[in-house]
Amino acid sequence: MNKMSCAMASLMMTCGSTAVYATTVDSQTPSDALPATGDSSWSLSFSDEFNGSNLDLTKWQKDESTKTRSPRWDRGIADWWFTPDNVSLDGAGNLVLAVTKEDHNTMRTGSVSSINLYEPTYGYFEARVQIADSTKDTHTAFWLQSQNQSNVDGTANDGAEVDIFESAWFSDTTKAVVHIDGYGADHQASTKGYKAPGMHSGYHTFGVEWNEHVMSIYYDGLLKTQYEGIWVPQVAEFLWLSDGASFGDIGTFASEPLGLLTSAKFDYVRVWQQSNAMSRVIVGANKMNGNFNSEAGASVTYDKTPGWTNLAGDQYQVATKANVAVDGTQNLMVTSTRIAGLNSGYEMVEGDSFDISYDWADNWNWKDGLDKVSISLFVTSDNTLAGTRTNLVTDLSELSSINDSYESVDHDAIYTATAEDAGKVVFVAITSTNTGFARFDNFELVRHSAIPPNNAPVINETPINRADAIIGEEYSGTIANAATDADGDLLTYSLESAPTWLTVASDGTLSGTPTEIGPQSWTIAVTDGMDTTTEQLNITAVEPEPIIPTVLFSDDFETGDASAWIVSGKVLVNRHSSFDGKYGLRLKHETIIDRFISTEGYSNITLSYAREAQKLNGKESLRVRWKVQGTDAWHTLETVYTTPYATVIKELPALADNTNIVLRFVINTNRNKEKAYLDNIVVKGE
Numbered sequence: 001m002n003k004m005s006c007a008m009a010s011l012m013m014t015c016g017s018t019a020v021y022a023t024t025v026d027s028q029t030p031s032d033a034l035p036a037t038g039d040s041s042w043s044l045s046f047s048d049e050f051n052g053s054n055l056d057l058t059k060w061q062k063d064e065s066t067k068t069r070s071p072r073w074d075r076g077i078a079d080w081w082f083t084p085d086n087v088s089l090d091g092a093g094n095l096v097l098a099v100t101k102e103d104h105n106t107m108r109t110g111s112v113s114s115i116n117l118y119e120p121t122y123g124y125f126e127a128r129v130q131i132a133d134s135t136k137d138t139h140t141a142f143w144l145q146s147q148n149q150s151n152v153d154g155t156a157n158d159g160a161e162v163d164i165f166e167s168a169w170f171s172d173t174t175k176a177v178v179h180i181d182g183y184g185a186d187h188q189a190s191t192k193g194y195k196a197p198g199m200h201s202g203y204h205t206f207g208v209e210w211n212e213h214v215m216s217i218y219y220d221g222l223l224k225t226q227y228e229g230i231w232v233p234q235v236a237e238f239l240w241l242s243d244g245a246s247f248g249d250i251g252t253f254a255s256e257p258l259g260l261l262t263s264a265k266f267d268y269v270r271v272w273q274q275s276n277a278m279s280r281v282i283v284g285a286n287k288m289n290g291n292f293n294s295e296a297g298a299s300v301t302y303d304k305t306p307g308w309t310n311l312a313g314d315q316y317q318v319a320t321k322a323n324v325a326v327d328g329t330q331n332l333m334v335t336s337t338r339i340a341g342l343n344s345g346y347e348m349v350e351g352d353s354f355d356i357s358y359d360w361a362d363n364w365n366w367k368d369g370l371d372k373v374s375i376s377l378f379v380t381s382d383n384t385l386a387g388t389r390t391n392l393v394t395d396l397s398e399l400s401s402i403n404d405s406y407e408s409v410d411h412d413a414i415y416t417a418t419a420e421d422a423g424k425v426v427f428v429a430i431t432s433t434n435t436g437f438a439r440f441d442n443f444e445l446v447r448h449s450a451i452p453p454n455n456a457p458v459i460n461e462t463p464i465n466r467a468d469a470i471i472g473e474e475y476s477g478t479i480a481n482a483a484t485d486a487d488g489d490l491l492t493y494s495l496e497s498a499p500t501w502l503t504v505a506s507d508g509t510l511s512g513t514p515t516e517i518g519p520q521s522w523t524i525a526v527t528d529g530m531d532t533t534t535e536q537l538n539i540t541a542v543e544p545e546p547i548i549p550t551v552l553f554s555d556d557f558e559t560g561d562a563s564a565w566i567v568s569g570k571v572l573v574n575r576h577s578s579f580d581g582k583y584g585l586r587l588k589h590e591t592i593i594d595r596f597i598s599t600e601g602y603s604n605i606t607l608s609y610a611r612e613a614q615k616l617n618g619k620e621s622l623r624v625r626w627k628v629q630g631t632d633a634w635h636t637l638e639t640v641y642t643t644p645y646a647t648v649i650k651e652l653p654a655l656a657d658n659t660n661i662v663l664r665f666v667i668n669t670n671r672n673k674e675k676a677y678l679d680n681i682v683v684k685g686e
Helices: none
Strands: 042-048 079-081 087-089 097-101 106-109 112-115 122-132 139-146 161-166 173-180 187-195 204-210 215-221 222-227 238-245 258-275 279-284 299-301 309-310 318-322 331-337 340-347 353-362 373-380 388-396 407-416 423-430 437-446 475-478 492-495 509-512 518-527 532-542 550-555 564-574 583-600 606-614 622-628 635-640 643-651 659-670 673-685
Touching: 042 122, 079 097, 087 373, 097 238, 106 238, 122 139, 139 204, 161 204, 161 215, 173 215, 173 222, 187 222, 204 564, 215 340, 222 340, 258 635, 279 340, 331 564, 353 373, 373 407, 388 407, 423 437, 550 583, 606 622, 606 635, 635 643, 643 673, 659 673
Parallel strands: 079 106, 331 423
Antiparallel strands: 042 258, 087 097, 097 106, 097 258, 112 238, 122 204, 122 258, 139 161, 139 238, 161 173, 173 187, 204 215, 215 222, 279 437, 299 318, 309 340, 318 331, 331 437, 340 423, 353 407, 353 437, 373 388, 373 423, 475 509, 492 518, 518 532, 550 673, 564 583, 583 659, 583 673, 606 643, 606 673, 622 635, 622 659
């Protein structure tokens, strides 16, 4: 995190680079889920519907403060903390972030973040939220944060704190804030307030559309404010959902009883990435305020109209008025002295073709034979509205046929991007050609991509040979790296020949359990959605290698002593006691021999030994026992009375696996002729 340590957020979190993500789309998210704007040019890449009873810890961490966050002295909050106990799922599809009063001046709140779990760069981010009660001196927030936010360079290029909303006020207003360059002396912030009707009751959606050039803040699908230039991050940001002690309107915390104060509920969080659709709405309807309905009012000035700026300079001129005919609430007031400019945020690619459409009506003071609406597309020197403008094309409406009557304009392919345009953002300017004013509504700018010839997938291995499979064991492999596509298209794999045991997943993963030995072949198909290429896949099924147990301990007493054992009683190593070889061990009277043996890292433990018992009656025996070291429970493997010398093999139960055991041989006799012999004691494990 460079100079911004983890303590910057007062959290216990792991700092580091962007993680490699597992599957991040919740299976319970509707497959056709779109942002509240209704924009269909997105592909879902992350979601959590917060169903079930446990938070998905592959997507979120429960944040925990290691020191108090900023006190709110003006409302009696001396310290407040993010606490995991204040985070839960309610079983009804909500993430619940509770706010509790611990003592007279201490607040605890809930917070989750996706740091090191999910950190995308660009996209459309949306949360559906029922905010906590702000009058309890808390605020709910949905925000983005970068691990490098404290790098100081005068821009958000290396990361920012992006507050999409914070509900710190009792009125239906909130603010978006972008913080850059840390939180010390170099800190800079850009705060933009916006109206959020009804935000203190029920559920509402808060969203941000973020690309390299523009961040657009949305409330319930309506554009509310925008950032461009130095305020737009260019690096990965993680998601943050939280409650906190309020810094806005002063509420009732000081007089509230201890315990639960209020809770925020997050119904879902979803993130979309831009899809590669051949046709895409750049401006239109709610998107980029193409219908001009984001702020209602009798007369709304440019400084209050999200997205649109008066390029003629006066931001206090009227931009929109209440609609008189078409639809919605507002329409743009078009005059020759007001130039409505918009940063579309869209970076052109050579071959892009642009269509425009809109509704307009001239007003009573227009000159019907002269006045037209003028739409220009332009670029700027620095990809911001403040840059030096270079016009690309100007498209004019036809003359109005009837005063005060809306007419529709639909002009296709007004401009096609050149190689020189590639990488530049397209801007829009709307004005008129003469005096007076017109009403203007439902502007749409649509981009069509040039359709390049498709390159078929190429399989780079002929044939595709993969590692041997083992009979009776689950096979694991992949052919995803066997094919490439020059267009970067998503490749899908399948089996063309009838499968026996092998399964090929669409991403190229190979799986299955072979049952027949020998070389086997299949025909594999890989497609980019338009063209398909096939190739032979070869895998040989082989018998599993035999498992050779490892000797963990052995004693054939050929050293002539019993030094490997802990002995209590009378033992003798001599030639007469041998099962084979020179020496064996004799036990008489009340005698015990023990051996400590480690089986750590091994399973399927076996004990083999040769033993003989002479003239032992029902009260006298040779017993073979074992136990887990450190426990009191002995387990008997064998009890013998009178038996000739023979080798015995015993399998120990799973309790003996991967631990430390004690092996014991014990005899209890009272006559010299009553005795037992041992030889060739071996313990093995796999």
